[in-house]
Amino acid sequence: MTAPTAKPSFFLLALLTFFFLTPLAHAAKISDITEADFLDRTLRFFSFTDPSLRYALAGSMLLGVACGLMGTFLVVRKLALMSDALSHAVLPGVALGFLWTMTKNPLAIFVGATVAGLLGAATAQAITSTTKHKEDAALGFVLAGFFAVGVCLLTMIQNLPGGNKSGLDKFMFGQAAAMGREDVLLLAGVVVVCGAAIGLFYKEFLVTSFDPAFARSSGLRVQIFHYALILMLAFAIVASLQAVGVVLVAAMLVIPASAAFLLTDRLPRMLVLASVFGMLSGALGAFFSFVGRNLPTGPVMVLTASAAFALALFLAPRHGILAKWWRHRTRTRRVQRENTLKAIYRVLEDEGFRSESVSLRELAEHRRETLEHSEAAITTLEHHGLATREGADFALTPAGWKRACEIVRNHRLWELYLNHAAKIPADHVHDEAEEIEHILGEENVRQLEKRLNYARRDPHGKLIPGLEDIHGTSPRFLSGHAVGFGPPRP
Amino acid sequence: MNPERPTESAVPLEVHDVSVAYHKKLVLYGVDLSVPAGRLVGIIGPNGAGKSTLIKAIMGIMPLSSGWVKVFGKPYAKNCQRVGYVPQRESVDWDFPVNVMDVVLMGRYGHLGLGRRPSAKDREIARASLEKVNMLPFAQRQIGNLSGGQQQRVFLARALAQESDLYLMDEPFVGVDASTEAAIVTLLRDLKERGKTVLVVHHDLATAREYFDMLMLLNMRLLAFGPTEEVFTPENLQNTYGGRLNILSEVVQIVGETKR
Numbered sequence: 001m002t003a004p005t006a007k008p009s010f011f012l013l014a015l016l017t018f019f020f021l022t023p024l025a026h027a028a029k030i031s032d033i034t035e036a037d038f039l040d041r042t043l044r045f046f047s048f049t050d051p052s053l054r055y056a057l058a059g060s061m062l063l064g065v066a067c068g069l070m071g072t073f074l075v076v077r078k079l080a081l082m083s084d085a086l087s088h089a090v091l092p093g094v095a096l097g098f099l100w101t102m103t104k105n106p107l108a109i110f111v112g113a114t115v116a117g118l119l120g121a122a123t124a125q126a127i128t129s130t131t132k133h134k135e136d137a138a139l140g141f142v143l144a145g146f147f148a149v150g151v152c153l154l155t156m157i158q159n160l161p162g163g164n165k166s167g168l169d170k171f172m173f174g175q176a177a178a179m180g181r182e183d184v185l186l187l188a189g190v191v192v193v194c195g196a197a198i199g200l201f202y203k204e205f206l207v208t209s210f211d212p213a214f215a216r217s218s219g220l221r222v223q224i225f226h227y228a229l230i231l232m233l234a235f236a237i238v239a240s241l242q243a244v245g246v247v248l249v250a251a252m253l254v255i256p257a258s259a260a261f262l263l264t265d266r267l268p269r270m271l272v273l274a275s276v277f278g279m280l281s282g283a284l285g286a287f288f289s290f291v292g293r294n295l296p297t298g299p300v301m302v303l304t305a306s307a308a309f310a311l312a313l314f315l316a317p318r319h320g321i322l323a324k325w326w327r328h329r330t331r332t333r334r335v336q337r338e339n340t341l342k343a344i345y346r347v348l349e350d351e352g353f354r355s356e357s358v359s360l361r362e363l364a365e366h367r368r369e370t371l372e373h374s375e376a377a378i379t380t381l382e383h384h385g386l387a388t389r390e391g392a393d394f395a396l397t398p399a400g401w402k403r404a405c406e407i408v409r410n411h412r413l414w415e416l417y418l419n420h421a422a423k424i425p426a427d428h429v430h431d432e433a434e435e436i437e438h439i440l441g442e443e444n445v446r447q448l449e450k451r452l453n454y455a456r457r458d459p460h461g462k463l464i465p466g467l468e469d470i471h472g473t474s475p476r477f478l479s480g481h482a483v484g485f486g487p488p489r490p
Numbered sequence: 491m492n493p494e495r496p497t498e499s500a501v502p503l504e505v506h507d508v509s510v511a512y513h514k515k516l517v518l519y520g521v522d523l524s525v526p527a528g529r530l531v532g533i534i535g536p537n538g539a540g541k542s543t544l545i546k547a548i549m550g551i552m553p554l555s556s557g558w559v560k561v562f563g564k565p566y567a568k569n570c571q572r573v574g575y576v577p578q579r580e581s582v583d584w585d586f587p588v589n590v591m592d593v594v595l596m597g598r599y600g601h602l603g604l605g606r607r608p609s610a611k612d613r614e615i616a617r618a619s620l621e622k623v624n625m626l627p628f629a630q631r632q633i634g635n636l637s638g639g640q641q642q643r644v645f646l647a648r649a650l651a652q653e654s655d656l657y658l659m660d661e662p663f664v665g666v667d668a669s670t671e672a673a674i675v676t677l678l679r680d681l682k683e684r685g686k687t688v689l690v691v692h693h694d695l696a697t698a699r700e701y702f703d704m705l706m707l708l709n710m711r712l713l714a715f716g717p718t719e720e721v722f723t724p725e726n727l728q729n730t731y732g733g734r735l736n737i738l739s740e741v742v743q744i745v746g747e748t749k750r
Contacts, residue, residue, distance in 0.1 A: 076586055200605050207596045211582045217549040218600030218652070219570035265632035267587045 041291040053290060055184050056176035056243075060286040060297065062187040063243050063252065064278030066236040069194050071257030072274045073229055076267065077209050082121070084250040085139040086230075087237045089120025091150025091246050094171050095157060104168060106182040110238050117234040120146050147246070174245030174298030176286045183242050190239040194232045198271065205229065206267060243282070244298035252278060255305040259312040262319045281305035335438050337384060340377040341404035342411070342437075343367050344387070344396060349462070357393040405465040410437040412458035413448045419459040420452060426459035500563030502527050502656045502687040503548065508557035510540070510547045517543050521557070521712045525704075528685045530678055532692045532702035532718075536731050539709040541691040542578065545658040549575060561656060571600050574654035576645045578661050584634045590644050591629045594620055597651030612651075619650035623673060639670030646677060657681065657688040664693065675701060695727070 048054055074083050093116025097109035120142045127138035157168065170178050198205060207215040208225040216222050233253075240249050260273035285301030292300075314321050340363075347358045347366050364374040378394050381387035386400030396404060414436045415429040424432075440448075456464055505523035509516060518540040525531055533541045546552040548559050550566050561569040574597070597619065598612040608616075620626040623643040628636065633644060642662055649657055662674055678701070681688050689706075692698050698705060698718075705721040707714040707730040714726045 076583075078583070203596075203599055203602070203607060204604065206588070206592070207599055210586050210588060210593070211577065211596070213546065213551050213577050213581060214575055214596065214648075215599075216551045217570065217573065217575040217658075218596075219567065220599070261587065265587050266589065266592075270587050 038291060045287055045290050052177060052179075053286075055179045055181060056290065056297075057283060057286045059179040059184045059187050060176050060243050060282030060301065061279045062184065062191050062282070063240040064256065064280065064282035064301075065275045066187065066191050066194055066278075067240060067249070067252040068256045068260070068274035068276070068278030069191075069198060069271055070229070070233045070236045071253035071255075071278070072260065072267070072271050073205065073209060074233065074253055075257040075261055076270075077229075080250075080254045081136065081139050082124075082230075083233065083237070083253040085124060085143040086117050086120055086234060087246055087249040087253075088143045088150075089123075089146035090114070090117040090234070090238055090241065091147055091171070092116050092153055093119075093150075093238075094168075094241065094246075095150055095153030098157060098168060099153075106180070106186055106242070109241075110186060113238040113241065114231075114234050116146065116150075117237060118231070121230050121234075150246070170245070171241050172245050172247060173296045174241070174243050174248065174301075176243045176289055176297035179242050183239075187239045190232075190235045194236060197228065197232060201225070201228075202268075243285075244301055245296070248298040248302045251302040252281070252305060255302065255309050256281060259305070259309040262309075262312040262316040265318075277305060277308045281308065333380075336377070337380060337386065338403065338407045338438055340381055341386060341396070341400060342407045344400075345404040345408050357390055357395040359393045407437050409465045410440045410445065412462060412464040413445065413452065414440065415458050415460075416452055416455055416464070417448055429459060501525065501560075502562060503689070504560040504563075505544075505548065506558050506560075508544075508547060508559060509555045510543050510552055511555045512543070512552070516555075517710065518547065519710050521708075523706070523712065523715060525687060525689065527687050528682060529687055529703045530682050530701065531687070531689045531704045531706055532698045533689060533706045533708055534692055534695065534698050534730070535708035539730075541708055542660050544708065545575075545660060545689060545691060548658065549573065571652075572655045574649040574652035574657040576649045576657070576659040576662050579638065579642055579645065579665065581660075584636075584641060586633065588633060589629070590620065590625060590631050590633060590636070590647075591616060593633060593644055594629075594647045594651050597648040600652060615653065616647075616651050619647040622650055623647045623677065637667070639666040642666050642670060643673065646674065650677075655686055657686060659688065659690045661691050661693065663690075663697075698722070 044050070045053065048057075071083070074080055090113040093113035094109050095112075096116070097112025098104065100112060101108045123146075124135070124138040124142045127133055127141065128135050154168065154171075204215075204220060204225055207218075208220060208222045212222045236253070237249050240252065244252055256277035257270070257274040259277050260270045263273055264270050281301045281304040284304040285297045288300045288304075289295045289297040312320070315323075317323055343363060343366055344358055347362050348355075350366075360371055360374050360378065363378070364371050367374065378387055378389070381400060382389065382394075385397055386403065387394050387396055411433045414433040415426070418424045418429040418432055419426050456466070458464055501524050503523065503525040505521055508518060508521045510518040517538075521544065533544065535541050543552060547554055548561075548566065549570070550559075559566055562572055563569075566573070591613075594616040595608050595612060598608050598615060602608065602612070617626060617629070620629055623646050625640065625643050625647055628640065628644075633641065636644065642665075646659075646662065649659070663671055666674070678688055678690070682703075690702070692701070699722050702718055704716060705714070705718050706712065707721060707726055709730045713730050714721045
């Protein structure tokens with residue numbers, strides 16, 4: 001097992017060093033920036049000359065990593081709702097942290113908010129374990145109740161005399177531009193702590209998340225790892241508040257991790273992908289809130305993350321909508337081709353396999369369709385090398401003959417099986433067999449044949465093509481003329 | 491295994507007067523057991539009889555409300571490395587982002603220290619365990635893309651990788667195909683031949699007699715425990731599955747309500 005979680009955090013530390021080693025100029029607020037033009041502001045963004053911009057960008061990216069790491073565990077443990085409850089529950093802590101120092105001291109607010117968040121988690125836990133209420137109701141109560149207290153406290157603070165209250169309202173929706181050096185250091189600390197804990201105790205977090213009972217049986221203290229995750233989750237939420245805000249931080253936990261979940265089946269990769277998505281969303285959020293002037297960072301970040309999720313939903317190689325649609329389309333087309341092959345076989349059979357070729361008109365009459373439809377179906381078969389045209393007529397290629405025999409055999413074997421083994425009347429079995437014939441594999445067919453004592457006729461008295469017919473792929477010759485592949489040998 | 495361990499003298503599993511309550515309601519009541527080494531033991535009883543609860547209580551996954559458990563002469567926590575566990579298949583999320591190998595390696599975690607990663611030797615043991623249940627070709631497969639029988643065999647391989655002396659299996663035969671059922675039976679006999687003790691929660695009376703050396707008939711109380719031919723009698727089964735315990739369960743219900 002590797003330590004993939006360490007990689008993004010190291011990369012970020014390097015990035016951070018870059019931001020901090022650049023000489024600290026006079027701290028300009030993003031709002032001081034005067035370039036009116038979108039292009040000028042973009043250029044200014046990428047020049048990284050404003051310290052406040054550097055803080056905003058570094059902070060937003062670190063936040064993305066912290067949320068991606070913790071969000072991955074939330075998503076795989078089905079605790080997504082917990083992130084929502086916890087992020088709203090921290091608000092009273094933010095207010096109390098402010099009241100403690102009467103300044104916007106990040107450390108005081110961090111401590112207050114973490115305590116409030118843990119109190120919220122404990123309240124939810126207490127409600128589920130002592131009453132008949134389940135977790136959803138408990139979390140709903142904690143979310144709304146704590147949030148209401150927080151909003152009341154913040155309103156009271158706004159009306160208090162004195163103190164530097166500016167920016168306190170930004171905790172609701174986040175403003176990356178309001179981040180200072182301490183905020184970024186705090187986030188860096190959280191990323192290092194979470195990354196190190198997950199890297200060091202990866203196997204413990206994995207087994208306690210996947211199968212807690214088994215983890216317990218092999219001597220692990222499951223509760224400790226659960227609480228450690230909740231504590232780290234609280235850290236990630238609280239450190240992210242300044243940039244995304246209370247209302248939307250849960251989205252940064254859940255969305256990048258959910259997008260990553262669509263793209264991979266391994267936890268280490270999911271952790272890396274979720275961190276990268278979070279980091280990109282953070283960077284783009286900071287960028288747009290910079291160039292777009294008064295756009296709030298939080299919502300922009302969340303929109304970016306949602307866009308990543310939507311992309312993953314469509315394009316994921318296995319679980320994506322596009323891949324599923326493509327698989328469905330491929331399957332439908334194969335079934336259509338096989339049905340044409342089967343119809344051709346039936347036409348040949350009706351004529352007693354006297355001739356190898358079939359005319360379009362015969363096929364159209366058999367399938368009760370227009371000549372155009374038959375024409376198109378034969379063209380498709382030609383493209384796949386299953387049929388070949390001879391003027392107005394056409395014939396099956398050896399590959400087409402083989403597949404046609406297989407489909408007819410599957411169909412008739414299944415009819416016989418339903419009729420014999422499941423005692424379904426002979427006139428009820430056709431529709432079932434129409435579906436099953438395309439699905440049966442070699443293995444199933446062998447079992448069916450054995451089960452049916454290698455019967456040669458289906459419930460309607462028609463011959464079932466056997467192995468010899470399928471592999472006897474060379475046309476037979478009678479008095480110098482090719483006469484097709486020959487009827488099934490009874 | 492390790493020759494210094496006092497294996498021979500100590501009984502693999504001793505359960506004394508164990509009661510377990512779930513939400514203040516008793517589900518197991520005064521169970522006494524002593525399971526000798528090298529036996530295949532079937533735990534039989536109706537739904538809700540406390541079969542899974544018993545093995546979870548043995549491993550400390552559920553707290554005991556009274557009594558004690560000893561594994562090879564010591565409390566469970568001291569000897570948990572010598573116990574292998576196969577939980578019910580429905581107890582985990584099969585969409586979890588892990589592959590077959592990841593799950594089987596979890597069987598080695600109990601032998602590794604906190605924060606230590608599985609070594610090449612652990613991987614070798616995991617591979618050998620997968621080989622035994624014919625699942626090695628699926629090692630890199632995500633666990634959700636397996637059939638029910640294959641998922642069950644992954645859990646068995648994980649237990650084998652634990653290299654334990656006592657195995658506790660919760661309904662390993664539920665929802666598996668005939669070939670997996672046969673494979674599990676072979677595996678159980680193999681474990682027995684190697685001197686291991688295996689307790690299996692089982693729901694099918696018809697096969698119980700054939701699969702196990704000893705049976706444990708459970709319905710809140712331990713109703714019978716002993717060699718299969720002695721225990722598997724109409725009277726015992728009637729006691730276990732019939733309604734004779736109605737009075738006891740009613741009283742327990744009332745006791746639970748007064749405590750609330």
